[in-house]
Amino acid sequence: MHLDLHSAIRKSKYFGFGVSPSCTGNVRKPEFFAFLAQTKLGAITLSDIPSSTFSWYTGEFYESQSITLELGKVARFGENDHKLLQPTFDAISELISIDGYKDIEFDESDIDIYKSTRTLFKKTNDFHFTFDAGVPNFTFFEKGIHLASDNGQEYYAAEGGEAVVFPNPNVQIGHRTCMLMQPTQIKIVNNQVMKS
Known part of the structure; x- marks a missing residue:
């Protein structure tokens, strides 16, 4: 699995969101998306063309479950509200501690999904x-x-x-x-x- 963690340079409708790369292999397994829903990100976007992102590279060439996560907006150290990141921190901590995905189903209602229409x-x-x-x-x-x-x-x-x-x-x-x-x-x- 590859989580490429970033902070966005601009404001957003969502505090956090993911960009799922378009790869030839399956980088969008339901259990991976169930984990992403547990992070309480606001949205996941489904890219439709290859890109130059690190998550696309690891998904394409290493067949990892890969995604770019935009977590909050760039700010000086200590100025972001870390409480908003707590669900993401908790989900990643639990994933690491149990050495795999939780036995949960992906519920689409837990997160907004967007498709790429054009670039x-x-x-x-x-x-x-x-x-x-x-x-x-x-x-x-x-x-x-x-x-x-x-x-x-x-x-x-x-x-x-x-x-x-x-x-x-x-x-x-x-x-x-x-x-x-x-x-x-x-x-x-x-x-x-x-x-x-």
Whole structure:
């Protein structure tokens, strides 16, 4: 198992959330997601394309149950409310102490699940968002809202609306400017959590 622990650089609708990488192997076993639900994270996002993250690398090449966890917002030492991290600390401590997963079923109602609808990449230096790039993660935009422009290429919120995660217009050309997400239901197929 690989838990890549981070603190987000921006505010978020959720104090903590996970980004589950898209790998060729099964990095989304139900018992792993049951453990994640026990951490009391607010949400898990299901990526749909490979990425350059450490959790993608360990999932892809070592077949580990891997996820990136964003825990709170970056702050000076001692300024984050550690009480909000206690459920995550407790879940990880119990996992280590019993040398494996607890015998619990994954209950989707314990955590919000999002599917990746699109990832926007910077094609030119003209790329810009039409919203404040400092908005909190999971800010939701209704269908048809103009999200971004890139040298004549226009991006609008899709059918059903989309939430933005990790918006950053100041990346190099060819790099990700944001992930767009929608709430989703999941199903379990061949011992793997999948979006419905």
